[in-house]
Amino acid sequence: MGVMEALTLFPEQIKTTWTQAQSANIPQIPCKKVVVTGMGGSSNAAKLIQGLFEEDLKIPFAVHNDYGLPAWVDAETLVIANSYSGNTEETLSGIEIAKKLGANILGIATGGKIGEMVTSGEIHGVIISPGASNPPNFPKTGLGVSLGGLLGALNKAGILSISEEVLLASLKELSDIRDSWDAAEMGKWLHGGLPVLFGGRPLIGALNAGRNAMCEISRNYTQFYDFPEVNHVLIEATQMPELVKNNRYLFMESNFNNQRVTLRYAVTKKVLAEQGLSFQTYTLKGKTKLTQSLELAHYCAWLAFYLSMLDGVDPGPEPWILKLKGELSQPVH
Incomplete structure (x- = not known):
């Protein structure tokens, strides 16, 4: 594999x-x-x-x-x-x-x-x-x-x-964080639901990368939304159709987020709780924006792997991508 x-x-x-x-x-x-x-x-x-x-x-x-x-x-x-x-x-x-x-x-x-x-x-x-x-x-x-x-x-x-020194220090920190994070348990909580990832600047790009890993590696339909924009879009759309009540909202929170965004996280959680919806928080642990960007994307990739294991699916093969690119007569990847 x-x-x-x-x-x-x-x-x-x-x-x-x-x-x-x-x-x-x-x-x-x-x-x-x-x-x-x-x-x-x-x-x-x-x-x-x-x-x-x-x-x-x-x-x-x-x-x-x-x-x-x-x-x-x-x-x-x-x-x-x-x-x-x-x-x-x-x-x-x-x-x-x-x-x-x-x-x-x-x-x-x-x-x-x-x-x-x-x-x-x-x-x-x-x-x-x-x-x-x-x-x-x-x-x-x-x-x-x-x-x-x-x-x-x-x-x-x-x-x-x-500098290379800064990059290597960040990679070392990421490895240390990975040794103690809760990705396997979080994967169990997400399993069977529809994952929805929340986050904000400066980590929206990392959030996008995390969503893509969730889709491609786990094959679980996954969405992501960025704060504060999501508060102007989604908050009235969490009840219909019935299947969206099975969403699992995962807040990816950073100390580098705008203070008002941090407040919006808290208020949004109160609203989701009142609506009877399921949510959890992963607080990014990296000391720098670089480490946290890597951490967010990498954490989601591991979530995807654990979801694959829980679904009993090999996360490797890509039959539908092969079919799509074959129809387009395009080299794979």
Whole structure:
């Protein structure tokens, strides 16, 4: 199966591909805006970074999950093509547009067409290799592979500033937190219900990554909502249809959330209690925003694994993705 081993090696995945990106021939790239084009786990890595550094970045940083590129992309934009396989068709379409616009392009992939462009010198970038850190080689178990490569490439290009010492300390802290967290018990509470994840800035990107892991690894239908926006959307919609009363609301709370968001968590819980609905809280334990971002996404991946075990389902195979991509005549991942 290999999924459990891959999740255990999540910190090693990040460390491995970060090092590869730092060693790659990536120059400092001056630009006035950045867009990362990618899908699935490659997009999750970008969204996690986007949320984590939102308060620090002095230039716009966007994530594009689609064909093509936004209309505002121009020659002063850095376009980062992040694709686990290097063959993602939506991401490749963005590269072609970026070339026509004269934008700087940075590719990150394990190989494929993007890998060929990097090798030939057509675009800057790095070919990442998870080595033994992602045994099943599924993108869904390789968030750390995409994340480490993207983080390292952004750092090398001068878009972000993060030291290896800080990253390694965060990964060590994450491993220590994982040794004592309650993911197995929380998985039992979620089992049989419809998981709904709640969280807020600066961890919305990590929340998105966590939701995707829940869907892909556990195959359990999972939603996520961000505070405070959810209070303007969902609070009147928790009673109908009848099946939503089986929702399990999991609050992912951080000391880095806005104080008013923390208050909204408490008030929302009171409302859910009055409505007779089920909720729990996971309080993020990391000392830094970086650790908490990794912790949130990783905790959800383990929740997904435990749900798979409780359902008696192998979390590895992807028959419906294979069918979908076969119908599209697209390389897998």
